[in-house]
Amino acid sequence: MSENPRPLGVAVIGYSFMGKAHSNAWRNVGAFYPDTPPVVQQVLVGRDPAAVKAAADRYGWAESATDWADVVGRDDIDIVDICAPGHLHADIALAALAAGKHVLVEKPLANSVAESEAMVAAAATATGRSMIGFNYRRVPALALARQVIAEGRIGTVRQVRAAYLQDWLSNATAPMTWRLRREQAGSGALGDLGSHVVDQLHHLLGEQVVCARGHLQTFVTERVGDAGREPVTVDDAAWATLETASGVVASVEVSRMATGRKNRMSLEIYGSEGALTFDLERLNELGIDDGTGLRRVLVTEESHPYLAAWWPPGHTLGWDHTFTSQAADLLTAISNDVAPSPSFADGLAVQRVLAAIEASDARAGTCVDV
Amino acid sequence: MSENPRPLGVAVIGYSFMGKAHSNAWRNVGAFYPDTPPVVQQVLVGRDPAAVKAAADRYGWAESATDWADVVGRDDIDIVDICAPGHLHADIALAALAAGKHVLVEKPLANSVAESEAMVAAAATATGRSMIGFNYRRVPALALARQVIAEGRIGTVRQVRAAYLQDWLSNATAPMTWRLRREQAGSGALGDLGSHVVDQLHHLLGEQVVCARGHLQTFVTERVGDAGREPVTVDDAAWATLETASGVVASVEVSRMATGRKNRMSLEIYGSEGALTFDLERLNELGIDDGTGLRRVLVTEESHPYLAAWWPPGHTLGWDHTFTSQAADLLTAISNDVAPSPSFADGLAVQRVLAAIEASDARAGTCVDV
Amino acid sequence: MSENPRPLGVAVIGYSFMGKAHSNAWRNVGAFYPDTPPVVQQVLVGRDPAAVKAAADRYGWAESATDWADVVGRDDIDIVDICAPGHLHADIALAALAAGKHVLVEKPLANSVAESEAMVAAAATATGRSMIGFNYRRVPALALARQVIAEGRIGTVRQVRAAYLQDWLSNATAPMTWRLRREQAGSGALGDLGSHVVDQLHHLLGEQVVCARGHLQTFVTERVGDAGREPVTVDDAAWATLETASGVVASVEVSRMATGRKNRMSLEIYGSEGALTFDLERLNELGIDDGTGLRRVLVTEESHPYLAAWWPPGHTLGWDHTFTSQAADLLTAISNDVAPSPSFADGLAVQRVLAAIEASDARAGTCVDV
Amino acid sequence: MSENPRPLGVAVIGYSFMGKAHSNAWRNVGAFYPDTPPVVQQVLVGRDPAAVKAAADRYGWAESATDWADVVGRDDIDIVDICAPGHLHADIALAALAAGKHVLVEKPLANSVAESEAMVAAAATATGRSMIGFNYRRVPALALARQVIAEGRIGTVRQVRAAYLQDWLSNATAPMTWRLRREQAGSGALGDLGSHVVDQLHHLLGEQVVCARGHLQTFVTERVGDAGREPVTVDDAAWATLETASGVVASVEVSRMATGRKNRMSLEIYGSEGALTFDLERLNELGIDDGTGLRRVLVTEESHPYLAAWWPPGHTLGWDHTFTSQAADLLTAISNDVAPSPSFADGLAVQRVLAAIEASDARAGTCVDV
Incomplete structure (x- = not known):
C-alpha cells in the first residue's frame, strides 16, 4: 500500500501503437489493481502537436507536449514510460534516470548493445526504478x-x-x-x-x-x-x-x-x-x-x-491486459521499494x-x- | 459525430461484477471509439454507501449515490445503465424512461414476462433510447x-x-x-x-x-x-x-x-x-x-x-472488450438518433x-x- | 485357447461395404490375435454369381455361393456372419441358429422390433453363440x-x-x-x-x-x-x-x-x-x-x-481395425464358451x-x- | 493389369516389428488394390527357426526359412523385401539384385553412405526393380x-x-x-x-x-x-x-x-x-x-x-495402411515396367x-x- 502524499505523475513518450497500449494500461491500472499507488495520467509526448493533443484527449491524459526533454525533469512527473522508436530509448532513459525518475522502456532496450550497456550502468546507480517492457511476462x-x-x-x-x-x-x-x-x-x-x-x-x-x-x-x-x-x-x-x-x-x-x-x-x-x-x-x-x-x-x-x-x-483476457498488469507490477515494485522485473x-x-x-x-x- | 453541447452524463446502477464490467466500458469507450459522443462517468449507485464510494473511486466515477430513484431524474444524467439484480430492472427502467433518459439494461430484461412487456411498452413511447445488454453480440x-x-x-x-x-x-x-x-x-x-x-x-x-x-x-x-x-x-x-x-x-x-x-x-x-x-x-x-x-x-x-x-x-481481445463496444454502439445510436439494437x-x-x-x-x- | 480339432469355418453373407470390412477382419484376425481359435475363410455369399466370385477371390475366400440357405447349414461352416441388408437379418440368423451355428449380425439387429424379439428368443435357446456387430465398442x-x-x-x-x-x-x-x-x-x-x-x-x-x-x-x-x-x-x-x-x-x-x-x-x-x-x-x-x-x-x-x-x-489404428478386434472377441467368447457381447x-x-x-x-x- | 503367368512370389527377411507390418501389407494388398499383379506370401526369413516358423504361420506365409542367402535366389521368389537390421541391408540387397529379383528395402537404405552408394550402383544395372520403404510417402x-x-x-x-x-x-x-x-x-x-x-x-x-x-x-x-x-x-x-x-x-x-x-x-x-x-x-x-x-x-x-x-x-485409415499402399505402388511399377519411387x-x-x-x-x- 502506497503512502505517497500524492498520486504518481506519469508521462508516456510516444502515442502510436505502443503509446495507445500503454495509455490504456495507465488509465485502467487503478481499477483492477486497487492496492497499487494511485497514478495520474499527466502528459503524453509526441512530435506532432495536433496529433499528440488529439491522442492525449482520447486516451485520458491531462495534457500533451512535444519535447520529451522538457517533460522528463518536471516535478509533477514521477514515471517516464518510453514508447518512442528504439533509437531514442537511450537518450530519454538516461535523462529521466538522471532526473531521478522511475523509467519503463518498451522493448527493445535500445538499438545497440553499447547503448543498452550504458542504460544498465545508469540504472545501477539511479535513485529511480527501471524496468523493460517485455509485456508477455504478464500473460x-x-x-x-x-x-x-x-x-x-x-x-x-x-x-x-x-x-x-x-x-x-x-x-x-x-x-x-x-x-x-x-x-x-x-x-x-x-x-x-x-x-x-x-x-x-x-x-x-x-x-x-x-x-x-x-x-x-x-x-x-x-x-x-x-x-x-x-x-x-x-x-x-x-x-x-x-x-x-x-x-x-x-x-x-x-x-x-x-x-x-x-x-x-x-x-x-x-x-x-x-x-x-x-x-x-x-493466450x-x-x-x-x-x-x-x-x-x-x-x-x-x-x-x-x-x-x-x-x-x-x-x-x-486479451492482449492488452498484459500492459495493465505490467504497470501494476511496476507500481508495486516502486511502492515496495524493490527492483522491478x-x-x-x-x-x-x-x-x-x-x-x-x-x-x-x-x-x-x-x-x-x- | 455528436453535436451535444456537453458530454453525456452516465449513471450505472450496481457495482459488483456487472457494475465493474460496465464501468470499465464507460471509462474506455472514448479511447477506442473516438467518434462516439463524449461521456462523463457521473455517478455510481449502490446500497452500501462505503462500498459504493470505494468502487466509484476505483472505477473512475465522479461521485457515488445510494438511491437510484434520486439519480435517474437528475439533469446531469443522460444515460441510465442498469446492472442491479433482475427484480429491480423494471422499476428503474420505467422511472428512467419516464424521466426521458436513455436506458441500457443488463440481461435478462426482467424476471417475468409481464414486467418485460411493461418495459417494452414504455420504451415504445419514451423519448430516450433503450437497449438490452446482450454483450455477446459484440464478440x-x-x-x-x-x-x-x-x-x-x-x-x-x-x-x-x-x-x-x-x-x-x-x-x-x-x-x-x-x-x-x-x-x-x-x-x-x-x-x-x-x-x-x-x-x-x-x-x-x-x-x-x-x-x-x-x-x-x-x-x-x-x-x-x-x-x-x-x-x-x-x-x-x-x-x-x-x-x-x-x-x-x-x-x-x-x-x-x-x-x-x-x-x-x-x-x-x-x-x-x-x-x-x-x-x-x-472468442x-x-x-x-x-x-x-x-x-x-x-x-x-x-x-x-x-x-x-x-x-x-x-x-x-478479451471478454470485457465486448462491453466497451456495446457502449459505443449505444452512443452511436443515440448520436444518430436511431433505435439501438x-x-x-x-x-x-x-x-x-x-x-x-x-x-x-x-x-x-x-x-x-x- | 481353442482345442478345436480343425479351424472354424466362416461364411460371410454379403460382399459390398460391410462384406469387405468383415472379410478384412477374418483375413487378419489370426495375425493380430494369435491366441484366438484359427479360422478359415470358407465361403462368401451374394446374389450375383460373377460379382461375388470376384469379391471372394479378392478378399481371400476359398469359395463363393449365391444362396445363403444352402450355406448356413453346411458342416464346414461354424460361424455365419450376416452383412446382408437389414430386412434379411432375421431369416438368415434364425436359420443359422437353428442349424447350430454361431451368428454375428451387422447392426441393426433387424428392421423391426418384432423381428428383433424373435431373434433374441431364438438366441436364448440356441446352441451356437450370437453377437451383434456394434463395431465401435472395439474402438x-x-x-x-x-x-x-x-x-x-x-x-x-x-x-x-x-x-x-x-x-x-x-x-x-x-x-x-x-x-x-x-x-x-x-x-x-x-x-x-x-x-x-x-x-x-x-x-x-x-x-x-x-x-x-x-x-x-x-x-x-x-x-x-x-x-x-x-x-x-x-x-x-x-x-x-x-x-x-x-x-x-x-x-x-x-x-x-x-x-x-x-x-x-x-x-x-x-x-x-x-x-x-x-x-x-x-478415433x-x-x-x-x-x-x-x-x-x-x-x-x-x-x-x-x-x-x-x-x-x-x-x-x-484406423476404422477397419475395429472389425478385426470384433472378430477376435467373438472367437474368444466361442473358445471360452461364454456369451459374446x-x-x-x-x-x-x-x-x-x-x-x-x-x-x-x-x-x-x-x-x-x- | 499384370500378364504374369503366375503370382509373384514374395520373401520377407525379418519378422519382428517391420516384418509384421510388411507381412500385413502383402497379406492385404490384393484385397484393396485388385488391379495389381497377384502375389503369394512364399517365405518369411529369420534366424530363430521356431520363432520365424510361428510368425510365418501367424502372418500367412507358406513357409519359413533361416538363411536369407538360400532364399534370395530361389526361382519361386520374385520380390525380396528386406526388413532385417540396417547393417545387413547392403549384403541382402546386392545378392537379391544379382539374382535378378525385385528388391524393397526398409529405411534406412544402409548404415553407411558407402554401402548405400554400392546399392545405388547395383540397382542402376540390375534387371529387377528396387525401392526404399519410406512408407510415409503413402500417407x-x-x-x-x-x-x-x-x-x-x-x-x-x-x-x-x-x-x-x-x-x-x-x-x-x-x-x-x-x-x-x-x-x-x-x-x-x-x-x-x-x-x-x-x-x-x-x-x-x-x-x-x-x-x-x-x-x-x-x-x-x-x-x-x-x-x-x-x-x-x-x-x-x-x-x-x-x-x-x-x-x-x-x-x-x-x-x-x-x-x-x-x-x-x-x-x-x-x-x-x-x-x-x-x-x-x-494422419x-x-x-x-x-x-x-x-x-x-x-x-x-x-x-x-x-x-x-x-x-x-x-x-x-491407420498407420499400417501405408505399407499396403507401398506394396501396391511397388507392384504397379513392376507391372508397368517402370522404376518405383x-x-x-x-x-x-x-x-x-x-x-x-x-x-x-x-x-x-x-x-x-x-
Missing part, C-alpha cells in the same frame, strides 16, 4: 508456466521448441517500410520477434542462454515503397539453436513470412517428467502434461497469476543473445554442403 | 458470423447445435446461494445461460424461434448454505429443441454441471453450403466452412467487425422462448417409456 | 472410456452430450436412393447413426435408457433419382433427450445434413468429478478430464484396450430406444408455441 | 500435400518447420539397448526420425537439400542395461537448418525425449500464397491454408490419393543430408558464446 498462462517449471512439476527441462510466426510480409508486394531498413530498424524478425522469445526463455527457465547457433534469411530482397524500389536490409526470418547454462537446448524460429500465422508465439517445453505448450493466439490457455497426456488449462481461475484482479473463471539488465541479456545469433550466421562456410 | 467473431450468414455464404441454415456449459455447480458440496432459489433467481441455467444462446440464435439467424420442446433437470436437489440444508429450486441443466419461423431446428444444451467447462458457449451452424463454429472460451476465433473444410479464422483483422477500434492483426423487444422475445421451454417440460408424460 | 478409446467410467474416475455420470454428424445429404441435389425410402430403409439418420450413439450410451454407462423425448426432421422433402422426383420418407436429422435408469440425461443429435462433418460421432460425458470427450474422426484419441483440465490421451499404449495386439505406441438383446434394446424417440415425436402438439 | 494426407504444392496452390514454398518427436527415452531410467550404441545403430534420433523428415522434404518439395547446419545432443549420457551401466553413444535429439536448391529453408527438430509426444511428425510448410500443416498422430488430416485461414481437411474422400482403394468418406538413390540422398548435419555439428566452435 497469465506464461506466468503460470514459470511457476510450474520452478516447482519442478515437469522435472528437469531439456528441450524447448519455440517459434514466433507472423505473415505480414508474406506477400511480395507488401510495401517497403522503415522497418525493413537496417539503419533504422536495427534488425528484422530476429529483433522484433526473437527478442520476445529469448526473454521468455530467460523468464521461464530462470537462467540465461550462453551460446547460440543461427541463421538469418531475407526471402524478398527488394520491395517497392514511397521511395521506389529498394533493397530489404533486414531478415524476414531467422532460426537459432540456443544453449543455456544448465544445458537446455532451445530451438527458435521467427518469421514474418509464415502465411496464415498472425501472432503465433508458440512454445513447447519438454522436461524429464512433463511438458508445457503455449500459443499466443490462444488464455496453457498446455500442461504431467506425464499422463497434455491437459488444456484455461488460465482464468482466481488462483492463477494476475487473475484475481480481473474477472470470474472462464472470462478471458524484468530489469534493464534483462533487456541487455536478450540483445546479447540476438547479437550472438547474428555473429554465428556471419561466419564463413556456415552451411555444410550435402 | 467480433459472432458479429462476423452474422455477416457471413446474412451474405448467404453458408447457404440456407438448417440446423444449429448450441450449448453453454459451465461447471461451478459440478461439485455437490458447492454451497447454496440465492441463485439456486427460484423466488430470487427466477431460473437456473436456463435463464442465465440459455438466454445468451437464444439471443444468439435470433441475432445470427435474423429471425425468431417460434416453438420449443424442452426439459429441465436438477441433479443436486439439496445444498448446504448459510441457512443450512435447503432444496435447490432451479434447474442445474436444461435441453431444448427449437424451431424458427423459416424451419431451422436448433438444439440447445445448458449446464452448470459440465465438469471442466468454464464458459463454453459453443455454436455449430450448418447451412446448405457451409457451416460455422464458435466457442466462447476462444477471437470463428470456424468457417465454405464446403471445403473448416477454416479457423482469427478474427483480429482491421476489416472484421469492431476490430478497427482496437489493435493490429493477431492481437487478441438489441432492443427491449429483443429481450422480451428471449424470455418468451425460455417460458415456452419451461411449459414444454411441465407437460404430463413428457418422457416416453422405452 | 480402443471407447473401450478405455468404458473402463474409466466403470472405475469411477469421473465420478457419477450426470450428463452426456452426443452427436453423430455426416453431410452426404447436405446438397439438395444429392440423388434419391433406397436409403431414403421408409419401406426399404426403415429409418433415416436416426436408425443409421442414432443406433451407434444409443449403443455407446449403453456400453459406456453400463445401464439402459428408460425414456425418451425426440424430434425427427426431413429438411429436403423430395429428391430426384433414377425413378424421377419422389418424396423422401425418412428423417434427415433427429434429436433426442434420453434418460437412463440411474438418472443420467443424454442429448443425442444425428444428421446427414451437417455440412463439413464426414463421420463425426462426438461424445462428451460429464461426471461429478471429471469428464470424457471423443470424436470418431480422431485414436480420448479426452480425459479428472478435474484439472482436459487431457488428450493418444490411445495407442500397450496397456490400452486391444492395443497389445497391434503396433508400438504412437502408431495409430454385445448380444442380440443389446441390439433389441437399441431399437426400442429408437422406437420411443419416434413415438415421442409423433405425439400431437409436440412443439410448444412461443 | 494420403502427405501425398495430397505433395499434389497441392506441385499445383502451386500455396505459391512458392519458402519456409518449412518440421519436427519428429517421441518420448520413449524421456525417462532417464529407460534401459540401455543396442539402439543407443553407435556401432550397432549408426545413429540415434537423427537417423531414425530425421530420415523420415528429410525424405518428406524431398518428397513434398520435389527438390533436394543442398546444405545443412546442425547440432546433436545426448541428454542422458549413461544408461543401465543388461550389461550394466554404459555410455549412450548416439544422439537423443538433433536440430538442423537445411537449405534446398531453390532456397527453401527448413528447420528440423527430432527427439526421443519430448515427453508426451508419441509419434508426432509435425510439418508446417509456408508458401508465398498459403500454407500446409500435418501431424502424424492425426488422416491435412491443414490447408489458401490465404484465408487454415482449413482442416479430413483426407478420406474417394478423390484423395489412395482412398479409392479403401473405405467411404470419413472412415479413417522412392528409389535407392532417394535413400542415399537422405543419408547424405544426415551426414552433412553431423559434419556441421562436429566443427570446432559451433556454438557462439553470448
Whole structure:
C-alpha cells in the first residue's frame, strides 16, 4: 500500500501503437489493481502537436507536449514510460534516470548493445526504478508456466521448441517500410520477434542462454515503397539453436513470412517428467502434461497469476491486459521499494543473445554442403 | 459525430461484477471509439454507501449515490445503465424512461414476462433510447458470423447445435446461494445461460424461434448454505429443441454441471453450403466452412467487425472488450438518433422462448417409456 | 485357447461395404490375435454369381455361393456372419441358429422390433453363440472410456452430450436412393447413426435408457433419382433427450445434413468429478478430464484396450481395425464358451430406444408455441 | 493389369516389428488394390527357426526359412523385401539384385553412405526393380500435400518447420539397448526420425537439400542395461537448418525425449500464397491454408490419393495402411515396367543430408558464446 502524499505523475513518450497500449494500461491500472499507488495520467509526448493533443484527449491524459526533454525533469512527473522508436530509448532513459525518475522502456532496450550497456550502468546507480517492457511476462498462462517449471512439476527441462510466426510480409508486394531498413530498424524478425522469445526463455527457465547457433534469411530482397524500389536490409526470418547454462537446448524460429500465422508465439517445453505448450493466439490457455497426456488449462481461475484482479473463471483476457498488469507490477515494485522485473539488465541479456545469433550466421562456410 | 453541447452524463446502477464490467466500458469507450459522443462517468449507485464510494473511486466515477430513484431524474444524467439484480430492472427502467433518459439494461430484461412487456411498452413511447445488454453480440467473431450468414455464404441454415456449459455447480458440496432459489433467481441455467444462446440464435439467424420442446433437470436437489440444508429450486441443466419461423431446428444444451467447462458457449451452424463454429472460451476465433473444410479464422483483422477500434492483426481481445463496444454502439445510436439494437423487444422475445421451454417440460408424460 | 480339432469355418453373407470390412477382419484376425481359435475363410455369399466370385477371390475366400440357405447349414461352416441388408437379418440368423451355428449380425439387429424379439428368443435357446456387430465398442478409446467410467474416475455420470454428424445429404441435389425410402430403409439418420450413439450410451454407462423425448426432421422433402422426383420418407436429422435408469440425461443429435462433418460421432460425458470427450474422426484419441483440465490421451499404449495386439505406441489404428478386434472377441467368447457381447438383446434394446424417440415425436402438439 | 503367368512370389527377411507390418501389407494388398499383379506370401526369413516358423504361420506365409542367402535366389521368389537390421541391408540387397529379383528395402537404405552408394550402383544395372520403404510417402494426407504444392496452390514454398518427436527415452531410467550404441545403430534420433523428415522434404518439395547446419545432443549420457551401466553413444535429439536448391529453408527438430509426444511428425510448410500443416498422430488430416485461414481437411474422400482403394468418406485409415499402399505402388511399377519411387538413390540422398548435419555439428566452435 502506497503512502505517497500524492498520486504518481506519469508521462508516456510516444502515442502510436505502443503509446495507445500503454495509455490504456495507465488509465485502467487503478481499477483492477486497487492496492497499487494511485497514478495520474499527466502528459503524453509526441512530435506532432495536433496529433499528440488529439491522442492525449482520447486516451485520458491531462495534457500533451512535444519535447520529451522538457517533460522528463518536471516535478509533477514521477514515471517516464518510453514508447518512442528504439533509437531514442537511450537518450530519454538516461535523462529521466538522471532526473531521478522511475523509467519503463518498451522493448527493445535500445538499438545497440553499447547503448543498452550504458542504460544498465545508469540504472545501477539511479535513485529511480527501471524496468523493460517485455509485456508477455504478464500473460497469465506464461506466468503460470514459470511457476510450474520452478516447482519442478515437469522435472528437469531439456528441450524447448519455440517459434514466433507472423505473415505480414508474406506477400511480395507488401510495401517497403522503415522497418525493413537496417539503419533504422536495427534488425528484422530476429529483433522484433526473437527478442520476445529469448526473454521468455530467460523468464521461464530462470537462467540465461550462453551460446547460440543461427541463421538469418531475407526471402524478398527488394520491395517497392514511397521511395521506389529498394533493397530489404533486414531478415524476414531467422532460426537459432540456443544453449543455456544448465544445458537446455532451445530451438527458435521467427518469421514474418509464415502465411496464415498472425501472432503465433508458440512454445513447447519438454522436461524429464512433463511438458508445457503455449500459443499466443490462444493466450488464455496453457498446455500442461504431467506425464499422463497434455491437459488444456484455461488460465482464468482466481488462483492463477494476475487473475484475481480481473474477472470470474472462464472470462478471458486479451492482449492488452498484459500492459495493465505490467504497470501494476511496476507500481508495486516502486511502492515496495524493490527492483522491478524484468530489469534493464534483462533487456541487455536478450540483445546479447540476438547479437550472438547474428555473429554465428556471419561466419564463413556456415552451411555444410550435402 | 455528436453535436451535444456537453458530454453525456452516465449513471450505472450496481457495482459488483456487472457494475465493474460496465464501468470499465464507460471509462474506455472514448479511447477506442473516438467518434462516439463524449461521456462523463457521473455517478455510481449502490446500497452500501462505503462500498459504493470505494468502487466509484476505483472505477473512475465522479461521485457515488445510494438511491437510484434520486439519480435517474437528475439533469446531469443522460444515460441510465442498469446492472442491479433482475427484480429491480423494471422499476428503474420505467422511472428512467419516464424521466426521458436513455436506458441500457443488463440481461435478462426482467424476471417475468409481464414486467418485460411493461418495459417494452414504455420504451415504445419514451423519448430516450433503450437497449438490452446482450454483450455477446459484440464478440467480433459472432458479429462476423452474422455477416457471413446474412451474405448467404453458408447457404440456407438448417440446423444449429448450441450449448453453454459451465461447471461451478459440478461439485455437490458447492454451497447454496440465492441463485439456486427460484423466488430470487427466477431460473437456473436456463435463464442465465440459455438466454445468451437464444439471443444468439435470433441475432445470427435474423429471425425468431417460434416453438420449443424442452426439459429441465436438477441433479443436486439439496445444498448446504448459510441457512443450512435447503432444496435447490432451479434447474442445474436444461435441453431444448427449437424451431424458427423459416424451419431451422436448433438444439440447445445448458449446464452448470459440465465438469471442466468454464464458459463454453459453443455454436455449430450448418447451412446448405457451409457451416460455422464458435466457442466462447476462444472468442477471437470463428470456424468457417465454405464446403471445403473448416477454416479457423482469427478474427483480429482491421476489416472484421469492431476490430478497427482496437489493435493490429493477431492481437487478441478479451471478454470485457465486448462491453466497451456495446457502449459505443449505444452512443452511436443515440448520436444518430436511431433505435439501438438489441432492443427491449429483443429481450422480451428471449424470455418468451425460455417460458415456452419451461411449459414444454411441465407437460404430463413428457418422457416416453422405452 | 481353442482345442478345436480343425479351424472354424466362416461364411460371410454379403460382399459390398460391410462384406469387405468383415472379410478384412477374418483375413487378419489370426495375425493380430494369435491366441484366438484359427479360422478359415470358407465361403462368401451374394446374389450375383460373377460379382461375388470376384469379391471372394479378392478378399481371400476359398469359395463363393449365391444362396445363403444352402450355406448356413453346411458342416464346414461354424460361424455365419450376416452383412446382408437389414430386412434379411432375421431369416438368415434364425436359420443359422437353428442349424447350430454361431451368428454375428451387422447392426441393426433387424428392421423391426418384432423381428428383433424373435431373434433374441431364438438366441436364448440356441446352441451356437450370437453377437451383434456394434463395431465401435472395439474402438480402443471407447473401450478405455468404458473402463474409466466403470472405475469411477469421473465420478457419477450426470450428463452426456452426443452427436453423430455426416453431410452426404447436405446438397439438395444429392440423388434419391433406397436409403431414403421408409419401406426399404426403415429409418433415416436416426436408425443409421442414432443406433451407434444409443449403443455407446449403453456400453459406456453400463445401464439402459428408460425414456425418451425426440424430434425427427426431413429438411429436403423430395429428391430426384433414377425413378424421377419422389418424396423422401425418412428423417434427415433427429434429436433426442434420453434418460437412463440411474438418472443420467443424454442429448443425442444425428444428421446427414451437417455440412463439413464426414463421420463425426462426438461424445462428451460429464461426471461429478471429471469428464470424457471423443470424436470418431480422431478415433485414436480420448479426452480425459479428472478435474484439472482436459487431457488428450493418444490411445495407442500397450496397456490400452486391444492395443497389445497391434503396433508400438504412437502408431495409430484406423476404422477397419475395429472389425478385426470384433472378430477376435467373438472367437474368444466361442473358445471360452461364454456369451459374446454385445448380444442380440443389446441390439433389441437399441431399437426400442429408437422406437420411443419416434413415438415421442409423433405425439400431437409436440412443439410448444412461443 | 499384370500378364504374369503366375503370382509373384514374395520373401520377407525379418519378422519382428517391420516384418509384421510388411507381412500385413502383402497379406492385404490384393484385397484393396485388385488391379495389381497377384502375389503369394512364399517365405518369411529369420534366424530363430521356431520363432520365424510361428510368425510365418501367424502372418500367412507358406513357409519359413533361416538363411536369407538360400532364399534370395530361389526361382519361386520374385520380390525380396528386406526388413532385417540396417547393417545387413547392403549384403541382402546386392545378392537379391544379382539374382535378378525385385528388391524393397526398409529405411534406412544402409548404415553407411558407402554401402548405400554400392546399392545405388547395383540397382542402376540390375534387371529387377528396387525401392526404399519410406512408407510415409503413402500417407494420403502427405501425398495430397505433395499434389497441392506441385499445383502451386500455396505459391512458392519458402519456409518449412518440421519436427519428429517421441518420448520413449524421456525417462532417464529407460534401459540401455543396442539402439543407443553407435556401432550397432549408426545413429540415434537423427537417423531414425530425421530420415523420415528429410525424405518428406524431398518428397513434398520435389527438390533436394543442398546444405545443412546442425547440432546433436545426448541428454542422458549413461544408461543401465543388461550389461550394466554404459555410455549412450548416439544422439537423443538433433536440430538442423537445411537449405534446398531453390532456397527453401527448413528447420528440423527430432527427439526421443519430448515427453508426451508419441509419434508426432509435425510439418508446417509456408508458401508465398498459403500454407500446409500435418501431424502424424492425426494422419488422416491435412491443414490447408489458401490465404484465408487454415482449413482442416479430413483426407478420406474417394478423390484423395489412395482412398479409392479403401473405405467411404470419413472412415479413417491407420498407420499400417501405408505399407499396403507401398506394396501396391511397388507392384504397379513392376507391372508397368517402370522404376518405383522412392528409389535407392532417394535413400542415399537422405543419408547424405544426415551426414552433412553431423559434419556441421562436429566443427570446432559451433556454438557462439553470448
